[in-house]
Amino acid sequence: MANISNSAESAAIDESELKGKSLLLPFILVCSLFFLWGIAHNLDSILIPHLKKACQLNNRQSTYIDMAVFFAYFVMAIPAGMLLKKFGYKNSIIIGLVLFACGALLFVPAANTLGYGIFIVGLFIIGCGLATLETAANPYAAVLGDPAKSTNRLNLAASFNGLAAVVAPYIGTHFILSGKEYTKDQMAAMTDSYRMSYLLHEASAVKLPYIILACILIAVAVTFCFIHFPEIKNISKEATTGGNFFGALKHRHLSWAVVAQFFYVGAQVCVTSFFIRMAKQGAGFDEILAGNYLIAYGLLFTAGRFAGTFFLRFTSSNKLLTIYAIISVLLCGVAILGKGAYVVYCLGAIGFFMSIMFPTIFALGIDGIGDDTKPGSSWLVMSIVGGAIIPYVMATVIDLNGDNIQTGYIVPLICFVVVLYFGMSGYKIKKQLI
Template structure:
């Protein structure tokens, strides 16, 4: 790519042949699966903890606020750390920290303190943040730059496989106990009520201990694996000092990641409660949780389709099309009731599919030696998953759950802009 004053011609170069790249990509898919699985479990935790601690929507959304708030706190330090210790060690460290966060669910449930649950989620998310900062740019570097979006979309498909499986896991192991109605709870004695809430809280202990063990095993596997070394190859024009802020497509992309993650998480977080509305489906929580799999499963299917489509169609056009489709579907769900409202909001998952990996890959295009910093900024922007759901929770408390979906609709309008114009490097 030609350079001009104040710009750089930079790229990531990789050592190892195509076979080693294929093996590395195969290993990395396990990480994408695992952090998708862990992230989606929050959609089960929210209605569960809402019941255990008698929370309103705003309070319940503190689950996502603490989880995705970790991205804001940890992402930039993680970018510097990964630049110092390398992608592979960053992956191992991230897995260990995430495992520690899962272990913290045991004392949180035993003591039945909501703040401890939120602290455990923060530590878990800190580990996942380091994984994201390490793995996403690593995948884009393992092959040609012009197919980076397709490659990252394919690995993200396995992230969606994790989010598709997680609702069934959570519905079976966490939401399987019978949930008492308000009248039944009111009839319980203080002792019976305390025992009921203690039993509900303890439902998360065994699942998260198992997840901690799985994360520790993965950390051992990646510590043992020999992965291709990825090193920056930069050529800086003399007399210029390049920074991430000199790349508007990266900055616009960070806003896009903020709004996309916020919209995706806000929708997924409220689906169980949305489907429980009499005007939508009137479902019980455990049954509604299973339908979340259609939302995340749609994203998985869409990523496989998108990875193929983007071999032929530009990533920018595909992104803009999917964002526009999401706007139409959400508007339809807000304006209707019953099965139409239910299935149109679920269908948003299909069009969410390619958005995160596509925005991410477009945003770090041409950054070269700044790729780690750019990746850190983009992962920092994942804090949208903390703020947008919290704001939608406030809207739901103030104006009603269905109308609150106007907020993610506005987020997708911006993403359409990014696909059409904001993603073009200058």
């Protein structure tokens, strides 16, 4: 049974940093980062149907929102790892917050001009900021305290990411979605000036939420500037690669974690990105009601994070991951084959059971890899590019099946099968690959 206690031999807080100091305030601030990037990701679930309407997009074009954010993870993962090694955790976090804020502010000119391309650029910059934050904050939360409780601590921090899955849909539903939607024939019957006025009004709804978000990010970055954060030191007694980026993949369980994370993130983004459209098409909900069900999904996701932290007191992380993956596969099957509103309920339940997957895969992946923890974290963050690729695959499946949203859920089902394998076998620490 693998656990993060092995990481006690690979990374820890320098004891000299702890004299007369507490780790509580740094941990609380790190938890706030999980919440903030959760807000960004969960607002994307609102942006996809909203900008699809405001910018008159098809299914595949709407997934460019996911592609911009998650492709940025792929592009930024190596630079983020280099920033982490050169400037440390605190400064990397500040850089990530500033990038995040800059991307959010680009939503103002994008909305003013109905410039979908500007939205995409802003989202890409946001993704670069998020990649930098996650590269630093995930491993930092894992080692910021007792090594034996690393998995629990990372899941606790990630619970605040889950809390954002409730807050962001609420903000999006009540401050971005208008509930007004016209058919193609109705749009064609409008005068050019009225049509443009309607579309500009829809697009402008995103400005205030993202301006406020940018101000909060800047305030948090300033706070980080004035708070002392202990740095992590490596104390592994085993031979390591010295943190070589490609050399880190010699750890078989890290390599499998990268694969599992790729498919898990893809599955999560698929479920949330098409949630509102599934609720509208499969259950006949209107836009606002569908948004409210997305809030319920967020509640279940958050409950799953906190419940997972509790269950980890009684079982190993890989066993819990395996059980949750099996249930997620079954729920996807019901969502594909079922009819009526309970299909939406299945998607909400998937939110509960996939909630612990990201932090658990991450923690199992960096377990016992010594000086390779930082480059290993970069690989795991880079694997989030699955959120860019897999939703586009799902959109393609939907378009090829006459805009049938349910058929597309075969894609996340396959993803959860990969996660299931990792929980059963891939997580095991074995001899190095090279």
